[in-house]
Amino acid sequence: MGEYWYNTRTGEVEEGKISNSIDRAGPFATREEAARAPEIIAERSRKWAAEEAADDTK
Numbered sequence: 001m002g003e004y005w006y007n008t009r010t011g012e013v014e015e016g017k018i019s020n021s022i023d024r025a026g027p028f029a030t031r032e033e034a035a036r037a038p039e040i041i042a043e044r045s046r047k048w049a050a051e052e053a054a055d056d057t058k
Helices: 031-035 037-056
Strands: 004-007 013-015 024-028
Touching (some): 004 031, 013 031
Antiparallel strands (some): 004 013
C-alpha cells in the first residue's frame, strides 16, 4: 500500500510524491485521511498551541 499526500495548492489527494514538497502535506495512511488533511492540521495546531500556552504558565 502506498502513501497519500494532500496537495495544499490544489486541494487534491495524491498517491505518492507527485507534487513539489512545498505543496505537500503528509504522508497519510489512507486516501480518506489525506482528504481530511486541512482539518487534521488545524486540530494539531490547536493542540500544540494549547500545550505551549500550558507550558508558559509553569
